[in-house]
Amino acid sequence: MSTNPTKISGAADMPLGLTRMNFISDQEVRWCPGCGDYSILFQVQTVMPKLNIPREKIVFVSGIGCSSRFPYYMNTYGFHGIHGRAPTIASGIKIANPELSVWLVTGDGDGLSIGGNHIVHAMRRNLDMNILLFNNRIYGLTKGQYSPTSEYGKKTKSSPYGTVEHPINPISLAIASEATFIARSVDIDTKHLSATIERAAYHKGMSFVEIFQNCNIFNDGAFKEFTEKEVRSDRILPLEHGKPMIFGKEKNKGIRLNGLKPEVVTLGENGISTSDLLVHNEEDLDPTLAYMLSQLPFPEFPVPIGVFRRVTKPCYEDSVLEQIDGAVAKKGRGDLEKLMNSGDTWVVEEF
Amino acid sequence: MSATDTLENTKTNVQEVESVTIRFAGDSGDGMQLTGTQFTNTAAVIGNDISTFPDYPAEIRAPAGSLPGVSGFQLNFSSVDIRTPGDAPNVLIAMNPAALKVNLPDLEEGGLLIVNTNEFIKANFDKAGYTSNPLEDGSLAGYRVVAIPITDMTMNALAQVPMTKRNKERCKNFFALGVVFCLYDRPLEPTIEWINDKFEKKHPEVAEANRLVLKAGFDYADTAEIFSTHYKVRKAHLPPGKYRKITGNEATALGFVTAAQLAGRPLFYGTYPITPASDILHELSLLKSFGVKTFQAEDEIAAIGAAIGASFAGHIGLTGTSGPGVALKSEAIGLAVMTELPVVIVDVQRGGPSTGLPTKTEQADLLQAMYGRNSECPVAVLAPSTPGDCFHMAIEAVRLAIKFMTPVFFLSDGYIANGAEPWKVPPMNELPDLSFQFVTDPEGFFPYKRDPETLSRPWAIPGTPGLTHRIGGLEKQHITGNVNYDPANHDFMVRLRAEKIANIANFIPEAEVFGAPEGDLLVIGWGGTYGAITTAVETLQHQGQRISSCHLQYLNPLPRNLGDIMANFKRVAVAELNLGQLCMVLRAKYLVDVISINKVAGQPFKVKELVNRFQGLL
Numbered sequence: 001m002s003t004n005p006t007k008i009s010g011a012a013d014m015p016l017g018l019t020r021m022n023f024i025s026d027q028e029v030r031w032c033p034g035c036g037d038y039s040i041l042f043q044v045q046t047v048m049p050k051l052n053i054p055r056e057k058i059v060f061v062s063g064i065g066c067s068s069r070f071p072y073y074m075n076t077y078g079f080h081g082i083h084g085r086a087p088t089i090a091s092g093i094k095i096a097n098p099e100l101s102v103w104l105v106t107g108d109g110d111g112l113s114i115g116g117n118h119i120v121h122a123m124r125r126n127l128d129m130n131i132l133l134f135n136n137r138i139y140g141l142t143k144g145q146y147s148p149t150s151e152y153g154k155k156t157k158s159s160p161y162g163t164v165e166h167p168i169n170p171i172s173l174a175i176a177s178e179a180t181f182i183a184r185s186v187d188i189d190t191k192h193l194s195a196t197i198e199r200a201a202y203h204k205g206m207s208f209v210e211i212f213q214n215c216n217i218f219n220d221g222a223f224k225e226f227t228e229k230e231v232r233s234d235r236i237l238p239l240e241h242g243k244p245m246i247f248g249k250e251k252n253k254g255i256r257l258n259g260l261k262p263e264v265v266t267l268g269e270n271g272i273s274t275s276d277l278l279v280h281n282e283e284d285l286d287p288t289l290a291y292m293l294s295q296l297p298f299p300e301f302p303v304p305i306g307v308f309r310r311v312t313k314p315c316y317e318d319s320v321l322e323q324i325d326g327a328v329a330k331k332g333r334g335d336l337e338k339l340m341n342s343g344d345t346w347v348v349e350e351f
Numbered sequence: 352m353s354a355t356d357t358l359e360n361t362k363t364n365v366q367e368v369e370s371v372t373i374r375f376a377g378d379s380g381d382g383m384q385l386t387g388t389q390f391t392n393t394a395a396v397i398g399n400d401i402s403t404f405p406d407y408p409a410e411i412r413a414p415a416g417s418l419p420g421v422s423g424f425q426l427n428f429s430s431v432d433i434r435t436p437g438d439a440p441n442v443l444i445a446m447n448p449a450a451l452k453v454n455l456p457d458l459e460e461g462g463l464l465i466v467n468t469n470e471f472i473k474a475n476f477d478k479a480g481y482t483s484n485p486l487e488d489g490s491l492a493g494y495r496v497v498a499i500p501i502t503d504m505t506m507n508a509l510a511q512v513p514m515t516k517r518n519k520e521r522c523k524n525f526f527a528l529g530v531v532f533c534l535y536d537r538p539l540e541p542t543i544e545w546i547n548d549k550f551e552k553k554h555p556e557v558a559e560a561n562r563l564v565l566k567a568g569f570d571y572a573d574t575a576e577i578f579s580t581h582y583k584v585r586k587a588h589l590p591p592g593k594y595r596k597i598t599g600n601e602a603t604a605l606g607f608v609t610a611a612q613l614a615g616r617p618l619f620y621g622t623y624p625i626t627p628a629s630d631i632l633h634e635l636s637l638l639k640s641f642g643v644k645t646f647q648a649e650d651e652i653a654a655i656g657a658a659i660g661a662s663f664a665g666h667i668g669l670t671g672t673s674g675p676g677v678a679l680k681s682e683a684i685g686l687a688v689m690t691e692l693p694v695v696i697v698d699v700q701r702g703g704p705s706t707g708l709p710t711k712t713e714q715a716d717l718l719q720a721m722y723g724r725n726s727e728c729p730v731a732v733l734a735p736s737t738p739g740d741c742f743h744m745a746i747e748a749v750r751l752a753i754k755f756m757t758p759v760f761f762l763s764d765g766y767i768a769n770g771a772e773p774w775k776v777p778p779m780n781e782l783p784d785l786s787f788q789f790v791t792d793p794e795g796f797f798p799y800k801r802d803p804e805t806l807s808r809p810w811a812i813p814g815t816p817g818l819t820h821r822i823g824g825l826e827k828q829h830i831t832g833n834v835n836y837d838p839a840n841h842d843f844m845v846r847l848r849a850e851k852i853a854n855i856a857n858f859i860p861e862a863e864v865f866g867a868p869e870g871d872l873l874v875i876g877w878g879g880t881y882g883a884i885t886t887a888v889e890t891l892q893h894q895g896q897r898i899s900s901c902h903l904q905y906l907n908p909l910p911r912n913l914g915d916i917m918a919n920f921k922r923v924a925v926a927e928l929n930l931g932q933l934c935m936v937l938r939a940k941y942l943v944d945v946i947s948i949n950k951v952a953g954q955p956f957k958v959k960e961l962v963n964r965f966q967g968l969l
Contacts, residue, residue, distance in 0.1 A: 080821065348589045
């Protein structure tokens with residue numbers, strides 16, 4: 001894959017010959033039948049063998065919620081943490097052993113509500129790990145309360161009159177939090193999902209992937225307005241690096257900038273050609289356009305999926321090791337006896 | 352020839368004293384902590400025993416001259432073994448009226464009072480609430496007042512130095528220090544060396560100014576003969592060996608890095624800045640050449656979460672905070688109990704509840720450490736008793752955490768964290784061996800299969816082939832570690848986790864009695880009250896009273912022999928800086944009518960007040 005420039009943490013040099021089956025744990029999967037999580041689990045287990053990382057060098061970490069049961073089902077090391085705190089545990093693991101491939105599975109409640117603080121700071125530190133945020137816009141495990149991504153006015157068990165809260169936008173948050181790889185995919189678009197997960201894995205630095213995931217019990221059809229087969233191509237904008245932003249069944253619609261405002265245009269109308277369209281540049285150091293894409297209002301605009309942003313910055317754990325190596329190079333490896341005897345010392349003689 | 356000998360030749364009136372307590376007091380911007388520290392270092396280096404008590408406000412710079420802005424540093428230096436910074440200062444240096452007002456009540460009767468007269472002006476009297484000048488209204492008649500225009504003399508000493516007036520004025524604490532050095536015939540060299548180290552390279556003019564002012568203070572006191580008597584405090588007869596001055600927080604940092612080295616694994620310190628624990632972070636962040644990784648987290652929860660993650664991945668996971676931070680970490684401590692991972696939680700206790708008294712000391716987090724979590728959630732709890740003991744108990748905390756795969760609380764407090772004492776550097780060969788092996792053999796591996804002796808589960812870290820497993824906060828099935836909701840299994844596991852911690856009692860030293868093993872009164876203490884309790888008990892023992900003490904470093908589980916020790920005394924009391932927390936634990940566990948002696952003033956016990964309280968029980 002041309003977008004896999006770096007060696008991935010923990011990857012072996014020789015082919016390991018792993019298959020999807022190697023990544024299925026002996027635990028019975030206990031999500032509701034029909035849950036979008038099954039598809040995501042399948043795709044993750046499909047991507048894993050391609051990364052050629054020995055199973056023991058992979059750690060899945062989660063918080064609390066339906067999505068957070070994920071580690072139990074992966075035949076790797078796993079840590080099912082406490083609500084919202086998975087980024088903290090994952091950070092500790094990665095800093096302690098940068099050779100591990102660390103995956104964080106969270107949801108809209110776990111990652112954006114109770115764990116909102118941690119996810120922001122984990123992203124800005126740019127640890128080389130992968131966050132998969134399953135966004136179903138509802139609290140499933142607690143049986144149907146609104147979440148921080150629920151639409152304004154949504155009626156749920158805890159908002160019988162409709163929520164009076166404005167939703168948070170996970171992609172916008174990730175951009176503001178300086179994650180270096182930011183993408184979005186959909187549970188039922190399996191090909192896109194597995195390709196996105198794979199690209200996230202190969203990114204050196206913090207990867208944040210928002211996955212629209214259907215909760216068929218408490219929020220069924222939350223994304224169907226743009227994910228149903230019949231409407232999908234007209235209402236989804238697949239972002240592709242270096243390519244003009246084109247969508248539609250006929251591939252005749254596009255996004256153009258009019259001043260600072262984006263607008264939907266039809267190719268061939270009023271002399272508009274592909275050269276008038278915005279060309280997606282996921283490597284743009286300026287996050288302005290990525291942010292604009294994350295904020296495109298639906299249904300006036302299609303919903304962008306794919307990689308919004310992919311930039312390079314030093315990774316936290318590498319910098320930590322550099323400082324340690326630098327200190328050792330300068331002062332030599334720490335000498336405990338010398339340290340204990342440092343400062344002003346004096347000797348008391350026998351008397 | 353020592354400086355003392357020189358002094359004896361030139362001064363006629365030299366009095367030898369056993370120990371002296373000095374308190375430097377001024378505005379929080381006056382540099383009193385630095386002044387006190389410099390005097391302490393010098394006393395330590397020339398061989399006195401020392402004990403210090405920095406007492407400063409939570410505000411970084413409260414309004415100048417105001418009562419809340421007063422910062423104090425008390426130190427006791429001695430030719431005999433001392434355990435406390437002293438009850439009542441023999442000498443008070445008051446840099447302004449507010450400092451005088453706040454500290455005068457503590458000065459001993461007839462004590463020496465050095466004041467900076469330049470600050471004794473109407474505006475400052477108003478701020479301090481004086482209606483008249485205390486230097487003139489006779490209210491200080493009971494003290495030996497030495498009035499010095501310290502600010503003027505500092506400015507004069509620096510007349511030729513090209514510096515701003517403001518910067519010159521800031522040197523006045525070193526004038527006061529020079530004066531006190533002269534009074535006690537201390538050499539200036541250690542302080543001059545410190546000035547050189549600190550300023551010579553980057554700010555040579557500041558170095559020069561401080562040297563000049565320090566010498567000016569000394570020379571002024573010497574030539575103007577402002578003191579009719581000079582005092583001599585001989586070297587203390589400490590056990591032979593190499594010493595350094597150490598604060599509790601320094602010893603804590605040193606102890607944990609030592610423990611990690613002894614265990615052969617890197618130390619991971621996850622923390623969030625909080626008074627009075629932040630110095631541990633400052634110390635550890637310097638020790639990169641030891642492989643120490645410090646993680647200044649976004650909050651207290653992240654700090655322990657990362658420490659738990661690092662521990663899962665095979666580092667020595669440590670987090671440090673004060674009481675309010677422990678409250679935030681509680682859920683994560685429960686996670687470490689459930690996942691049975693080693694993690695040490697340093698709690699440098701301060702006055703509470705809530706934000707409370709951030710810079711003042713208290714011991715009121717004991718019950719929080721023991722019980723402050725949901726459900727049955729036992730952890731080991733240790734408490735160092737002196738600044739130097741922080742080093743040894745840090746090693747103990749790590750030893751127990753990794754041997755028993757459990758969170759361990761390390762209950763320090765503001766008093767010993769900031770206080771200093773001479774610390775005998777232990778020879779390397781006297782340090783315990785903490786080496787251990789991670790589990791690597793897949794044969795018969797189960798994540799919750801226990802060692803029959805310690806009941807601890809195997810520590811198998813990610814990266815180990817053949818041992819992939821999942822842990823988490825949900826209840827575990829015995830042996831397999833699988834998620835399990837079976838009632839009988841839960842009952843079994845709750846009891847097993849409790850038994851694992853209780854069993855630690857078989858792996859810690861027994862408690863020791865200070866004094867006779869039987870008598871009329873046994874005083875039990877823990878943590879930073881060691882110095883005051885032991886000194887008070889010793890005082891009464893010298894008076895022939897049948898009193899002993901027992902200071903606990905292990906609070907959960909308690910030493911095996913504690914019940915037997917208590918049974919040999921007519922009465923048992925616990926002295927602690929809370930409303931009777933250890934007292935409650937002992938009453939519940941041993942059904943003994945333990946008496947509570949307590950205080951929650953944000954201040955340590957004074958020896959005198961304990962002597963009085965103990966006497967009332969004899």
